[in-house]
Amino acid sequence: MTEEKVNKKRIYSAIQPSGQLTLGNYLGALRNFPKLQSDYDCVYCIANMHSLTVRQEPAELKERIYSLLALYLACGLDPQKNVLYLQSHVHEHAELAWILNCYTYNGELSRMTQFKDKSSKHADNINAGLFTYPVLMAADILLYQSDFVPIGQDQKQHLELSRDIADRFNRLYGKTFVIPNPLLSRQGAKIMSLQDPDKKMSKSDTNTSNFVLIVEDPSSIIKKFKKAVTDSGSEVRYDEENKPGISNLINIYAAVTDKNVIEVEHEFENARYGEFKAAVGEAVVSALTPVRERYAQLMQDKGYLDEVLKDGRMKASEIASVTLKDVYEKVGFVV
Ligand code: ATP
Numbered sequence: 178m179t180e181e182k183v184n185k186k187r188i189y190s191a192i193q194p195s196g197q198l199t200l201g202n203y204l205g206a207l208r209n210f211p212k213l214q215s216d217y218d219c220v221y222c223i224a225n226m227h228s229l230t231v232r233q234e235p236a237e238l239k240e241r242i243y244s245l246l247a248l249y250l251a252c253g254l255d256p257q258k259n260v261l262y263l264q265s266h267v268h269e270h271a272e273l274a275w276i277l278n279c280y281t282y283n284g285e286l287s288r289m290t291q292f293k294d295k296s297s298k299h300a301d302n303i304n305a306g307l308f309t310y311p312v313l314m315a316a317d318i319l320l321y322q323s324d325f326v327p328i329g330q331d332q333k334q335h336l337e338l339s340r341d342i343a344d345r346f347n348r349l350y351g352k353t354f355v356i357p358n359p360l361l362s363r364q365g366a367k368i369m370s371l372q373d374p375d376k377k378m379s380k381s382d383t384n385t386s387n388f389v390l391i392v393e394d395p396s397s398i399i400k401k402f403k404k405a406v407t408d409s410g411s412e413v414r415y416d417e418e419n420k421p422g423i424s425n426l427i428n429i430y431a432a433v434t435d436k437n438v439i440e441v442e443h444e445f446e447n448a449r450y451g452e453f454k455a456a457v458g459e460a461v462v463s464a465l466t467p468v469r470e471r472y473a474q475l476m477q478d479k480g481y482l483d484e485v486l487k488d489g490r491m492k493a494s495e496i497a498s499v500t501l502k503d504v505y506e507k508v509g510f511v512v
Pocket residue numbers: 192193195196199201202203204205206207327328329330331366367368369377378379380381382
């Protein structure tokens with residue numbers, strides 16, 4: 178264990194570079210990461226190995242890796258305080274994943290709802306990686322002896338499996354892995370689609386009116402909010418069941434302005450839907466503008482991004498190699 182780990186609990190999370198990130202990713206995940214950097218020892222990964230479970234265009238994947246790193250930095254993650262690294266730079270991930278594959282049952286993997294969803298979405302490419310994906314995710318988390326893993330609701334089942342695998346291994350060989358706990362984002366952090374507020378805002382949505390990107394042009398953001406689906410009635414009032422469109426917009430406004438739902442309802446007591454939608458668009462633009470500007474600067478400086486990756490690779494490997502060596506010894510490999 179590293180020295181910092183003795184004093185601080187470790188946070189570990191990862192995002193796949195499989196598309197451009199949305200306002201949903203920002204409010205549900207990214208925006209919360211910098212808040213943890215002083216109190217925890219944080220490790221954030223760009224999970225490019227996971228992305229290969231779905232076909233990727235190589236040049237695009239490469240660009241998206243830089244883009245995700247630039248977003249981590251633009252959102253306020255300080256590379257001195259956090260370890261920011263690329264998964265494929267640390268070979269221990271693939272090695273531990275192989276070992277853990279031998280301690281995971283097919284029955285467990287076939288119960289994973291994401292596997293079922295993705296196999297139906299990509300019926301022409303149900304590859305073995307898609308099936309064993311949760312084992313690689315367990316390897317990510319367990320290599321770093323992570324105490325807490327900030328994730329969305331959709332990843333809870335994978336985290337449960339990581340805990341089961343860690344516990345199984347620890348029982349067989351003695352304490353090897355820290356058992357990780359989920360850190361679920363606040364309730365308001367489930368951002369819904371702008372045109373179809375019954376489903377989650379998602380970066381892989383084929384209808385671009387359903388989401389706004391973190392780095393989207395302000396005029397396009399304003400337009401999308403003006404077009405956002407609302408409900409019958411005319412009151413700006415929170416009611417998830419009967420007014421899902423307005424409730425989603427209230428949630429977004431509350432999140433980007435750091436207000437609560439009651440304050441937002443009060444502020445727009447006498448407003449029409451049109452006025453409210455324009456205000457939400459403006460508030461989102463103000464929240465995202467500094468991130469977009471910083472992102473654009475960072476993307477101009479690939480040399481700097483490469484340096485951050487190099488440093489992250491070194492720090493991550495240092496932690497990961499200790500865990501893998503212990504695992505190799507425990508299972509009886511000659512090290
Ligand atoms: P995909 O569309 O490719 O399935 P996604 O946009 O749903 O991707 P992920 O890459 O699976 O996003 O998730 C990255 C992080 O963003 C996760 O922590 C996830 O919980 C969070 N997240 C994704 N979508 C939302 C959303 N609509 N609201 C809040 N948080 C979200």
